[in-house]
Each structure stands twice: as structure tokens, then as C-alpha cells.
Amino acid sequence: MNNYSTVSLLNAEELAAWRGLLRTHAALTRALDAELLEAHGLPLTSYEVLLFLADAPEGRMRMSELADGVLLSRSGLTRLVDRLARAGLLERVRCDEDARGWFAVITDKGRALFEQARETHLSGVRRLFLSRITDAERECFGEAFGRLETG
């Protein structure tokens, strides 16, 4: 290793894995976001919120749970929920057991839009991602990411 830096740099394989993760994520989320916006006027982050709510019992979740789920700060989620409520896709409902808390609850309109958007999105995920990796790679991803995403 004939260089003067005090840290050893990444080798080609390490670099391919790390920068590949960055570039792949950027390319996929950009393409999927554009697709969803084009077809349904719904940005990817809004889709994610509707996805969590649609899958949750009674179509509702607490604001902070939802923030954790969609990987947003509390305040970021507050503003996103504002926009979705203004669009009539969800409603805020006070929490009975704890008057400090609120639920975000998906509306019928929100569910209807989500059902349509889901077709676009899943077909995009299959076309751009799942169909382009092997069975072994899919397994490898699931296991490695499951370990990496925590901590």
C-alpha cells in the first residue's frame, strides 16, 4: 500500500458494494417517485404514509409510530400529514386514552387512491428491482439488510 494517507482506502470490491448501494438507491427512488407522481399525482413519501395506514388495524396509527415507520422526523411527519389531510386522503382523530396524542386515519378517498397507486408502485418495484436480481441475490439482500437496518 504505497500511499501517504493514514487510513487505507476502500478496495475495488468494497467500493463497488458501498457506492453501488448509494447509486442504486438514488436511481430506484427517483424513478419510482417520478412514476407515482406522473400516474397518480402522489409522491413516494405520501404513498409510504398511506401504505402504513392502509395496513394498520382500523386504518389508523399514532403520529409518532407513523414517523418512525416512514423514517421521518416528528415535525416532518406533521407537515406531510397536513398536506395529506388537506387533500382529503386522511384525517386527524384525537386519541381517547391519551389526550396528548393523535391518530392519522386513512379516509375512503385515501384508500381508493392507494389501491390504484399500489399497482403502479409494485409493478415498478418488480420491473426496476426484483426482476433484475437473482433468487440468491434477493435472499442475500433480505438477510444482510435485516441485519444492517438496526443499530
Added chain:
Amino acid sequence: MNNYSTVSLLNAEELAAWRGLLRTHAALTRALDAELLEAHGLPLTSYEVLLFLADAPEGRMRMSELADGVLLSRSGLTRLVDRLARAGLLERVRCDEDARGWFAVITDKGRALFEQARETHLSGVRRLFLSRITDAERECFGEAFGRLETG
């Protein structure tokens, strides 16, 4: 497949691979960005610009090449380069062959900061990512991402 949707949903393995990619990317970039900001006052995207310039011949690149490299829009890069120039980490230099174009050129100050930041960043990438995947997974990532990031 006894459900009423017109698209079949993702199975557990597909979901683990896809959502795992999203969550892992978010967790890693957040942690690395915070680390770099804390240690050197340098956000991750600024670091990426300095990285490309430091590795480029004569420490310089055209604005549009650089934008492609760091995965930013042209205008986004213009503004980022504004900030880095204001901080004295790089300079804009007119392009002789094509008077429409500009180079971003890393300064000595930029190089010095980058050398320090690189130690922090590489050790973070190793600690949070590379050291937590197996040799086989690293190979798998390199190959799969190389295929996915294009197109």
C-alpha cells in the same frame, strides 16, 4: 392467492429485500452524515463533491460531470458549489476550450479538510457497513448493484 386486489403483493422475501434497501440506506446515510457534520462541520453531500474533485486529474471537474457524479441536478450542484466556494474549499475556473463551461477546482484548504474528513468517513463506512456484512454478501452487493444502478 385469495385476495381481491388486482396485483399480487410482495411476498416476505421480496419485501425484506426491497424495504430493507430503503431502511438500510436511510439509516446509514443519516448516521454517516451526522458523524461527518459533528467531526468536521461537513455534510455528506459536500464531502462527496470534495471526494470527486480530490480524485480527479488536477483536482478539477466540469460542473455537469460533477452533478452526474454526486447524483444532483445541475441547479442543485450550482448551489452546493456556491456554498463550498464561499467556504473556500473550492474555486470556479472558466474553461478555456469552451467558454460556456466552468471547472470546480478543489483548493488546498479543501484538500486538507477532505483528508481529515475521509478518515472519519471511511472508518464510519467500515464500522457501520463493511464490517457487518460477510465476504459473500459484499461480492453479491457489488455485482447486483453494478447491474441495477444503470438503467
Added chain:
DNA sequence: CAAGATTGACTGCTCAATCTTT
């Protein structure tokens, strides 16, 4: 005082329009 949620001030990015040079 701590926890859930929102607000204010700000940063960083995008798209569309524009300016300059080829």
C-alpha cells in the same frame, strides 16, 4: 418535569425559465 405533537426559522433541493456561448 417528561412525552406527544406542532410551529418558526431555516437549509437544501427541484423544475422551469433565462442568459451566454457554440
Added chain:
DNA sequence: AAAGATTGAGCAGTCAATCTTG
């Protein structure tokens, strides 16, 4: 007219401060 780069307007997110309830 097309390409390189910047500017204007606006959106979406963050952190720190605040309000309300436990």
C-alpha cells in the same frame, strides 16, 4: 437551435422552541 450553467420560485425536510397533557 442546442448545450453549459445560473437564477427565481417554491416544496419538503430538519432542529430548536413551544404548547398541552400526563
